[in-house]
Amino acid sequence: MIGIFGGTFDPVHHGHLRPALDCLQGLGLERLSFVPLKVAVHREQPRADAQARFAMLEAAIQSEPGFAVDPRELLRETPSYTYETLMSLRDELGPRRSLCLLIGADAFAGFLRWYRPMEILEMAHLVVMRRPGHDPAEEPALRDLYRARGCEDAAALAALPSGRIQFQDVTQLGISSTRIRQLIAQGKRPRYLLPDPVLDYIERTGLYRTGSDG
Numbered sequence: 393m394i395g396i397f398g399g400t401f402d403p404v405h406h407g408h409l410r411p412a413l414d415c416l417q418g419l420g421l422e423r424l425s426f427v428p429l430k431v432a433v434h435r436e437q438p439r440a441d442a443q444a445r446f447a448m449l450e451a452a453i454q455s456e457p458g459f460a461v462d463p464r465e466l467l468r469e470t471p472s473y474t475y476e477t478l479m480s481l482r483d484e485l486g487p488r489r490s491l492c493l494l495i496g497a498d499a500f501a502g503f504l505r506w507y508r509p510m511e512i513l514e515m516a517h518l519v520v521m522r523r524p525g526h527d528p529a530e531e532p533a534l535r536d537l538y539r540a541r542g543c544e545d546a547a548a549l550a551a552l553p554s555g556r557i558q559f560q561d562v563t564q565l566g567i568s569s570t571r572i573r574q575l576i577a578q579g580k581r582p583r584y585l586l587p588d589p590v591l592d593y594i595e596r597t598g599l600y601r602t603g604s605d606g
């Protein structure tokens with residue numbers, strides 16, 4: 393079973409990395425690929441360009457052999473729909489390989505408004521990582537979906553290629569990229585919120601010094 397974890401990663405931080413490692417280990421994934429988006433479809437465009445966010449991810453995962461960075465969304469100019477990403481991955485993996493899409497609880501809250509959500513579930517399992525301050529299933533429609541598709545067990549996920557939803561307990565870290573960008577714009581160092589090689593990259597390149605995050 394393999395996993396992908398899509399995000400803006402502007403920048404990647406420990407709130408992505410530790411929960412991702414919890415999933416890699418807890419679900420027994422063979423590998424977990426981080427998939428940075430190019431063109432956001434649901435939010436403001438990222439502050440850092442594709443090349444910088446890719447470089448920061450590579451710097452962040454260098455010491456974890458189970459992690460990889462998958463640039464496929466960066467190579468498309470079209471909106472970074474997860475549906476299209478999964479179509480291209482499925483072409484490579486074939487229909488039978490078990491595939492997990494990791495998302496945080498806040499992203500899951502909007503899942504039914506994504507492009508073709510039910511087709512996404514036909515191509516992958518959803519692994520929803522709890523996140524401080526976010527109730528993953530407050531909408532009735534999401535609760536119904538979870539009732540129909542919920543799964544408690546990594547072995548049951550591994551036995552099917554796609555279609556199930558699992559809530560995964562992960563280390564709760566109240567860290568966000570927004571907060572990190574704000575700290576930098578205020579002239580403060582966001583040490584210990586993100587890996588040192590990522591912070592080195594940010595400081596070397598001057599990213600996020602001028603703020604627009606409030």
Ligand SMILES: Nc1ncnc2c1ncn2[C@@H]1O[C@H](COP(=O)(O)OP(=O)(O)OP(=O)(O)O)[C@@H](O)[C@H]1O
Pocket residue numbers: 398399400401402406407408411494495496497498499521522523524565566567568569570571
């Ligand atoms: N601290 C965290 N704990 C659990 N999941 C997280 C955490 N931070 C981000 N995620 C999840 O990681 C994915 C990518 O998140 P993203 O790159 O947007 O980070 P973010 O910190 O939410 O960024 P921003 O503050 O810019 O919105 C999303 O599915 C999000 O829910």
Ligand SMILES: O=C(O)c1ccc[n+]([C@@H]2O[C@H](COP(=O)([O-])O)[C@@H](O)[C@H]2O)c1
Pocket residue numbers: 397398399400401427429433434435472473474475499505506507508
């Ligand atoms: O495909 C969609 O319609 C869609 C809508 C909202 C979010 N996503 C994906 O969800 C992931 C997390 O998004 P974000 O904004 O929390 O970084 C990222 O990979 C996005 O491309 C995808």
